[in-house]
Amino acid sequence: MELRKVIAEIGITTLVGADLAREVRGGYCSDLLSDVLAHAQAGDLWITHQRHLNVIAVAKLRDVAGVVFPRGLRPSADVAARAQAEGVNLLIAEGTAFEVAGKLYRFLHP
Amino acid sequence: MPSPTRVIHKRIYEVAPRDLERAGTVSTAVRRELLALGMTPDIVRRASIICFEGEMNMVLYSEGGRIILLVRDDRVELLFSDRGPGIADIDLASQPGYSTAPDWARELGFGAGFGINNMEQNSDLFKIRSRVGEGTVVRATILLGIPFF
Ligand SMILES: Nc1ncnc2c1ncn2[C@@H]1O[C@H](COP(=O)(O)OP(=O)(O)OP(=O)(O)O)[C@@H](O)[C@H]1O
Ligand SMILES: [Mg+2]
Numbered sequence: 145m146e147l148r149k150v151i152a153e154i155g156i157t158t159l160v161g162a163d164l165a166r167e168v169r170g171g172y173c174s175d176l177l178s179d180v181l182a183h184a185q186a187g188d189l190w191i192t193h194q195r196h197l198n199v200i201a202v203a204k205l206r207d208v209a210g211v212v213f214p215r216g217l218r219p220s221a222d223v224a225a226r227a228q229a230e231g232v233n234l235l236i237a238e239g240t241a242f243e244v245a246g247k248l249y250r251f252l253h254p
Numbered sequence: 255m256p257s258p259t260r261v262i263h264k265r266i267y268e269v270a271p272r273d274l275e276r277a278g279t280v281s282t283a284v285r286r287e288l289l290a291l292g293m294t295p296d297i298v299r300r301a302s303i304i305c306f307e308g309e310m311n312m313v314l315y316s317e318g319g320r321i322i323l324l325v326r327d328d329r330v331e332l333l334f335s336d337r338g339p340g341i342a343d344i345d346l347a348s349q350p351g352y353s354t355a356p357d358w359a360r361e362l363g364f365g366a367g368f369g370i371n372n373m374e375q376n377s378d379l380f381k382i383r384s385r386v387g388e389g390t391v392v393r394a395t396i397l398l399g400i401p402f403f
Contacts, residue, residue, distance in 0.1 A: 177310075178368035181303045182375070186295075194363045198310075201278030205285060205302040207295075230282070 147209055154247040156212060160227040160234040168209045171248045173241055177202050184208055189248060191241050195219035200226045214241040263291060263325035269309060271318040280321050281306035291325060297396060300376040301330050304394045307369040308334040314359055330396045340386040
């Protein structure tokens with residue numbers, strides 16, 4: 145499913161839209177970086193409360209479709225700038241991680 | 255000993271201790287280098303993950319060191335060497351879930367204790383050598399083809 149369709153459907157907003165045509169294949173929820181490197185899959189939307197610079201590195205290395213910050217959490221401007229430079233999509237959800245994951249799951253697996 | 259294969263590409267990166275702002279830059283650079291060399295996405299991903307975990311461990315636990323990327327005909331090698339406290343019990347440190355990460359690092363999502371395990375899982379050959387009070391050397395090798403001929 146194309147990321148821009150997912151964004152419209154599950155009601156999240158785009159902070160950095162580096163590549164909204166990216167294909168979303170699933171999702172992964174974790175605040176532990178090594179856990180994400182071990183278990184997230186390329187094309188997953190990564191839902192996390194972490195929002196420092198290393199998140200951008202992990203997102204890039206693991207090749208996720210984008211990073212979703214729940215509860216309206218916003219990374220700082222330098223993190224957003226790094227994401228833009230590295231081509232990593234950043235998204236913000238008003239709901240909790242549980243709610244975003246639920247909506248994403250329901251949309252991808254109707 | 256098999257004869258050493260030709261070195262195609264070599265890069266040396268310095269890693270500063272406790273510099274979390276810059277942390278991740280070596281793995282990002284290594285990723286870029288390997289893509290430019292035309293490595294497959296699988297090789298690039300494995301090498302990048304190994305490099306990130308090794309880099310983070312040097313940043314968090316050592317007094318600094320260097321990472322060497324060595325691309326040979328038949329393999330990609332990543333060498334991590336640091337000055338620092340060393341690892342007293344390598345088997346214990348390699349166990350998934352074992353971590354001595356300080357609280358400030360855990361708050362940033364480090365300290366799951368999966369780093370060394372991730373390095374090993376993504377390597378074909380993997381070796382840690384360490385001297386307590388001196389430092390640690392980690393060598394991770396990814397073979398590019400079937401290593402029989
Ligand atoms: N270069 C090093 N020098 C000294 N000790 C190290 C070094 N690398 C790892 N260690 C020790 O080994 C432990 C396990 O490392 P590992 O990378 O597996 O997990 P972690 O760094 O604690 O957590 P994670 O990597 O999941 O964020 C560390 O907590 C630390 O005690
Ligand atoms: Mg680690």
